[in-house]
Amino acid sequence: MREVSELDGVGPQVASRLKALGIIREVDLLLHRPLRYEDRTRIVAMNRVRPETRVQVEGRVMHQEIVQRRRRMLLVTLADDAGQITLRFFRFYPSQLRMFRVGNHLRCFGDVRFGPQGFEMAHPQCQVLGTGEPPPLPKHLTAIYPVTQGLAQATLAKIIDGAVERLLSGIIELPDPLDGTIDPGLVEAVRQVHRPGPDADLDALIDGHHPAVQRLASEELLAHHLALTRLNRARARQKAHPLEPDQALDAKLLDVVGFEPTGAQRRVIAEIAADLNTSRPMRRLLQGDVGSGKTLVAAVALLAAAASGRQAAIVAPTEILAEQHYNTLSQWFAPLGIEPVWLAGKVKGKARREALERLAGDAAVAIGTHALFQHGVEFRDLALIVVDEQHRFGVHQRLALAAKGSEGERSPHQLVMTATPIPRTLAMTAYAGLEVSVIDELPPGRKPVTTVALSQGRREEIIDRLRRALAEGRQAYWVCPLIEESEVLEAQAAESTAEELSAALPEFTVGLIHGRMKPADKQQVMDDFSAGRIELLVATTVIEVGVDVPNASLMMIENAERLGLSQLHQLRGRVGRGSAQAACVLIYKPPLGETAQKRLEVMRETTDGFVIAEKDLELRGPGEVLGTRQTGMMRFRIADLARDAELLEPVKGLADSLDTAGADIVIERWLGDAEQFVDV
CATH class of the missing domain: 3.40.50.300 (P-loop containing nucleotide triphosphate hydrolases)
Incomplete structure (x- = not known):
């Protein structure tokens, strides 16, 4: 199996970024599971769009203007035969002004919301269609992958799609020692994960209960079982x-x-x-x-x-x-x-x-x-x-x-x-x-952190509460978790929030820390926060582990419904480390799904990490017991021990059915060089 650095279009810089995602070999591309999917297989008429949906529309530019509200923005009116929609851009460039010339024919994809002028999309992805026949729509859903700093989603998706195409055309061979033992087959499972049809069960694909995901998870758990068995035999000596x-x-x-x-x-x-x-x-x-x-x-x-x-x-x-x-x-x-x-x-x-x-x-x-x-x-x-x-x-x-x-x-x-x-x-x-x-015991004197969940609609009230706490000499965190698959967009969200809070709280010093900052700059911000020179720290989830500032006693977590229980618990653990009574505010965007609602209830009811871990296992939600998919540093690529506990027993049977050669193939595919796990 080739290394990605040998593939066409993958230079040293891209190979280095891929390596940060754990993608070193061509097979690793096939095992890089999408975060979610977008339906670009159809065009939605503008009179059929609905708020809180993610859709693709086509139309002509009827109007564009730059307006000055609290901040400068570009507004574009796009219309089809059925209606019109507003495209809103808070950041824009001269090239975009040319793209949105009146009369241009565009295809745009993005989130729909209801704004002051009716339905609108903020920062949709757009392409100019030109005067000829528009490009064909995809026949399968578009996979969105976890990425890393310096690696664009489009670049990664193109590289993975090339690998999937080579697999389906027989250029890449994936030997399947479990062929006939477990369905679907390996190649078909990979195809369904990366190129699901328009009518695929998206919820099952995303939460991992889809047969294709379960097929891959079973083999990954099998690889770990086989490797640990070999390592334990060697360790005994x-x-x-x-x-x-x-x-x-x-x-x-x-x-x-x-x-x-x-x-x-x-x-x-x-x-x-x-x-x-x-x-x-x-x-x-x-x-x-x-x-x-x-x-x-x-x-x-x-x-x-x-x-x-x-x-x-x-x-x-x-x-x-x-x-x-x-x-x-x-x-x-x-x-x-x-x-x-x-x-x-x-x-x-x-x-x-x-x-x-x-x-x-x-x-x-x-x-x-x-x-x-x-x-x-x-x-x-x-x-x-x-x-x-x-x-x-x-x-x-x-x-x-x-x-x-x-x-x-x-x-x-x-x-x-x-x-x-x-x-x-x-x-x-x-x-x-x-x-x-x-x-299983906390140091004496530690007070449990009080936790409340509040809707985004009460943002002014939350900021007012924050103002009073800072005025008392306390320090606080405001966390903006990953909003998209891109660190760039995550950093932009944190920057926008820091600007908003600086304007709302001019009497206090607001700091900012996110994953795209240089290590020395991150350390300087943390030093300033630890020393009290920064009263409010706006951060991405880089502060999830290890940050210890005893005077910080207030934690605001925005979009809390997007996070798993373990990560929410880790973030809450950044406060309550001093003598003051600490509080955590979980800010959510309604309406809440059933699983998200249960997660927030658990966070309000207990601060016991072991109770939370058991509840995490029960809920089987996106939050993982063993870590967070967002960091890109999971122990497992596909499997999730919280979700897949019922696969563990069958995996032992699969292990017994394999000979040494089959075991080597499975271990090498998921963990790399099988020689590291030989029974020496």
Whole structure:
């Protein structure tokens, strides 16, 4: 199977962006599941459009004008034989003014709403049709894919469509060891996922209950089952350096930290210490709700490696979270004579060379991002790896870091942590071969966050409430979650919201943070917010994990109905970390669907992450128990353990039906090089 970099039209830059989505090989394109679908197979007459629908219309430009309201905008009147519609653009360019010349024939696709002049579309996608025969309409629904910064939806869709075409014409061969065992067949399942017919069950395709999605999910779960079975056989023969805790050093750490561990923390510390002090590699999953104190538990484990004269590394999925770990652990470890090494993508030049020298030399503790996995990073004696928010790292990344501490049959201890509580049955399946520890107790003095759900129609009232809270010296977050498949549009939404709130609250400093900002700029904003120089922080979901500002006690989540329970719970966990009573306002756009309504009810009723995880499993909604599809860093491409729990038992039967060659094909397709999972 070719790598995407070998495909026509995929240069080094596009290949790099595809890699950020986990797309390295041609087959990865076929396994990149759409977020949703658009129906561009038909033209809707303008007198038949309805608000809150997404449609395609055709017509001629009757009028265009630039108007100055609160902001400058372009208004275009488009008409067909049945009626007319207004196209509204808040951002526009000279080329668009030419596109919308009076008399031009256009085909436009977008969301319909009812505006001051009747039906209108804001920023629809338009093409000029010219004077000849209009281009034919597609015969299947148009898939919309998760993308990443710098990769346009149109570019990705074209590359994936080319791969689907090669598959259907027989140029790409997908061997199917399960042929005849499970329906539909593999090629047909891929076709239905990427090119569903106009009458396909869209709800089932999007929520994952469609037979085609279930077919692919079953094979993906099978790949993980087969790989974990092989890895566990190999692990049984592995050895590790025993790491003996230093009780005097632990006591000094607790003096520096300045608070007593909870009973749950002490229990988990003892479980980990017992694992570390053996010659069998520890494989332990640490679950702890937001704010439960996992960092202290990790710190004690890191000290055990340092006290034994060996090395430990803690790795986090984002620079914001990794840098927070670095700042916290540096403060705790400095009085103990330990200076952690910091390594992230932004560490360059002399600082990077010095960090690499220390890792290969006398450094006891390393802290960083996936940069710690990279080629050229060598450790003197890596004996313990701590992975935070572990579901956000791919199999390849976790194996790459473990390999840095492996020699022959000797392997590092591993502690993987998550603040996303996972129902125990799923944890045992998703993390087969790992022991599970749970911190089920919050530090004393923490007050539960009060949560309310309010309609967007009460926006002025919400802003007024925010004004009063800021006037009392409190700080607040206003989160704008992913509104589209594009980080660009997400950033634009956050920018517009920041402008709106700055105008509404001129007496306060409003900050902005989103995924398209440079790491140094993001860090500066967070530093200013932490120091109180910014009172209100408008953010995308980049602040979902790891941000800790005790004075921030108010969380506004816009379009809350779009998010899953786990992500809502993570965001709410950013407040309530200080002594003040904290509140979370879930702002939703009515009307609410049944699942969204239940999610918001759960958020109002409980702050217990484990209860929320169980409810998430019950609802089987878009919110995932093991992470969020929006980040593009899921553990699974297609499968969702919350939704697909009932597939787990049949998967074991499928595994028994495969020979070694068939198992290799399945593992290689979903996880890459099957040689990494051989039973050695």
